[in-house]
Amino acid sequence: MCATYRALCSSGYADLTMQDIADESSKSKAALHYHYDSKHDLLCSFLDYLYERFVERTAAVEGEDAHERLLGLVEAVLSGHDDREEFETAILEIRAQAPYEGGFRDRLTRFEDHLVTELTAVIETGVEAGTFDEDVDPGDTAEFVVTVLTGASTQRVTVGRSVECSQRMLADYVETNLLARPEELSA
Amino acid sequence: MCATYRALCSSGYADLTMQDIADESSKSKAALHYHYDSKHDLLCSFLDYLYERFVERTAAVEGEDAHERLLGLVEAVLSGHDDREEFETAILEIRAQAPYEGGFRDRLTRFEDHLVTELTAVIETGVEAGTFDEDVDPGDTAEFVVTVLTGASTQRVTVGRSVECSQRMLADYVETNLLARPEELSA
Numbered sequence: 001m002c003a004t005y006r007a008l009c010s011s012g013y014a015d016l017t018m019q020d021i022a023d024e025s026s027k028s029k030a031a032l033h034y035h036y037d038s039k040h041d042l043l044c045s046f047l048d049y050l051y052e053r054f055v056e057r058t059a060a061v062e063g064e065d066a067h068e069r070l071l072g073l074v075e076a077v078l079s080g081h082d083d084r085e086e087f088e089t090a091i092l093e094i095r096a097q098a099p100y101e102g103g104f105r106d107r108l109t110r111f112e113d114h115l116v117t118e119l120t121a122v123i124e125t126g127v128e129a130g131t132f133d134e135d136v137d138p139g140d141t142a143e144f145v146v147t148v149l150t151g152a153s154t155q156r157v158t159v160g161r162s163v164e165c166s167q168r169m170l171a172d173y174v175e176t177n178l179l180a181r182p183e184e185l186s187a
Numbered sequence: 188m189c190a191t192y193r194a195l196c197s198s199g200y201a202d203l204t205m206q207d208i209a210d211e212s213s214k215s216k217a218a219l220h221y222h223y224d225s226k227h228d229l230l231c232s233f234l235d236y237l238y239e240r241f242v243e244r245t246a247a248v249e250g251e252d253a254h255e256r257l258l259g260l261v262e263a264v265l266s267g268h269d270d271r272e273e274f275e276t277a278i279l280e281i282r283a284q285a286p287y288e289g290g291f292r293d294r295l296t297r298f299e300d301h302l303v304t305e306l307t308a309v310i311e312t313g314v315e316a317g318t319f320d321e322d323v324d325p326g327d328t329a330e331f332v333v334t335v336l337t338g339a340s341t342q343r344v345t346v347g348r349s350v351e352c353s354q355r356m357l358a359d360y361v362e363t364n365l366l367a368r369p370e371e372l373s374a
Contacts (some may be wrong), residue, residue, distance in 0.1 A: 012287065014201065095345040096279040099272070109346045143348075148331075151192065151338025158282040159296045161330075169331040176352040176364055187332045 001049045003027075004042065008088040013093035018042070040103065043094065047107040054111060059117050066126025067179065070145075073119060076172055077149050078163045085156065092157045115149075116142045125179070132178045141178065145170065188236045190214075196273040198281035205229070227290060230281065234294040240373065241298060245305050253313025254366065257332075260306060261357055264336050265350050272343065279344045302336075303329045310365070319365045328365065332357065 003025030011020045018039055022029040036042035057076050063069035098105040119142035126132035152166035190212030198207045205226055209216040223229035244263050250256035285292040306329035313319035337351035 014284075019265065024364075033332075037213045090270070092283040096276065096283045097201075097343065098345045099276045101189050105346065112348075114343070128359050140352060140356060143352050144335075144360075147342060147353045147356075148334055149338070149339035150335070150341050151334035154282065154337050154341045155299070155334060158285045159292065160286075161299075165330050169327060169334075172362070173331075173364070177360070182321060 001046060003047045005087070006089035011085075013043075013090045013097070016090075023163075030141070039102065044103045044107060047094070047104065050115070051107065051110055055114060064120050064142050066129060066131045067174065070124050070126070070174060071171060072177075073122065074145070074149065074167065077115065078152060078167055088153055093102075093156060100137065107183075112146060115146050119145055126178070130180055133180045138177050188233060192274065195233075195277035198286070199273075199348065200230075200277045202276075211284055212265070229252065231290045231294060234281070234291065238297055240299060248359050253309050253316060253318045254361065256309050257306065257313070257361060257365075258358060260309065261332070261336065261354065262301075264302065265339060275340055276344050277325070279341060299333060302333050306332055313365070320367045327329055335360075349364045 003021050005128055006024040007016060007020040008015055009023075011017075016039060017027050018036075021042065025032075032042065036045065058073060061069055061072040061076050063072050063099075095108060098108055116139075120138045122138060123141055125130060125135055125139035127134055127138060142151050148166060148170055152163045155161040156163055193211040194207040195201055197211075198204075203226060205216050205219050205223075208229065209219055212219075219229065223232065245260060248256055248259040248263050250259050277351050281291055282295060285295055303326075307325045308317060310323060310325035310328055314321055314325060315321055334352060335357055339350045342348040342353075343350055
């Protein structure tokens with residue numbers, strides 16, 4: 001899986017071969033083919049592996065209240081390693097293949113559903129605790145936040161735009177639209 | 188250009204050949220090669236053609252005030268034809284190639300810059316006219332809206348999610364965060 005990660009970073013998705021992955025690992029190409037019928041199969045397993053790590057990463061997000069945990073989830077999705085751009089480029093290539101490859105689409109949907117579910121739960125908790133306004137719709141808001149995160153990631157890859165502005169605007173959005181208003185205004 | 192559009196809708200980007208485009212047009216593959224050195228060259232011209240049409244479409248957006256024009260721009264970007272999904276898939280494939288293909292990245296950046304510029308101008312006009320709150324930052328807000336639009340388009344392609352929720356949440360965002368507040372609240 002680590003070899004697949006490195007090979008995707010250096011070759012991208014379209015040009016990736018089983019040989020590239022073997023070159024990054026201690027296994028031969030024949031050994032890889034013993035476990036995986038094709039590049040498609042191997043990448044499906046790789047997406048499953050990423051999904052497990054993604055679930056761990058979102059579960060590890062801490063915070064004093066729902067507001068902090070929400071911003072922590074945003075940070076966990078947007079922040080990354082030094083080679084983040086190369087990797088995100090490969091992931092966007094895989095995303096663009098989703099309409100042709102059901103195995104990719106199912107797995108990408110699982111990522112998105114997990115993030116929507118996590119965000120919905122945090123927002124619900126915040127509404128119940130009075131941190132967030134009672135008029136906030138947790139499900140719609142969670143989907144909106146995921147849309148912003150998806151857009152920020154796509155823009156980083158396609159036009160090289162930094163995610164800073166999106167992250168700041170999203171924090172403003174949470175403050176203005178989600179946080180319960182002081183009593184003098186809501187009265 | 189129309190033949191390229193049809194060929195992208197039916198073949199996608201990765202599998203597209205000059206022959207596919209010739210098959211959709213009245214020209215031979217040789218005639219296409221006379222005008223364009225490669226598929227890459229032809230697609231760069233195609234992106235230029237799309238850009239001209241995009242500029243026309245955004246210029247044609249009307250509205251009584253900045254609020255209506257802003258929602259009109261959102262509608263113009265998100266709405267489309269019956270074969271929109273196939274075409275958007277091909278465009279996302281091209282986007283994912285941007286880090287490898289400078290010609291693509293330059294053109295995609297031009298699209299994005301144009302949309303940010305148009306949205307910034309509309310928001311500025313709205314702030315000046317008092318339709319939008321004077322505390323709104325036109326540039327940051329325009330970039331945020333473009334991020335949402337990019338995310339909505341990526342999600343439509345990769346996980347088949349409808350853009351309806353994004354469009355509704357964006358309209359709510361504009362109403363809550365941009366529209367000037369009634370005097371009793373801003374006082």
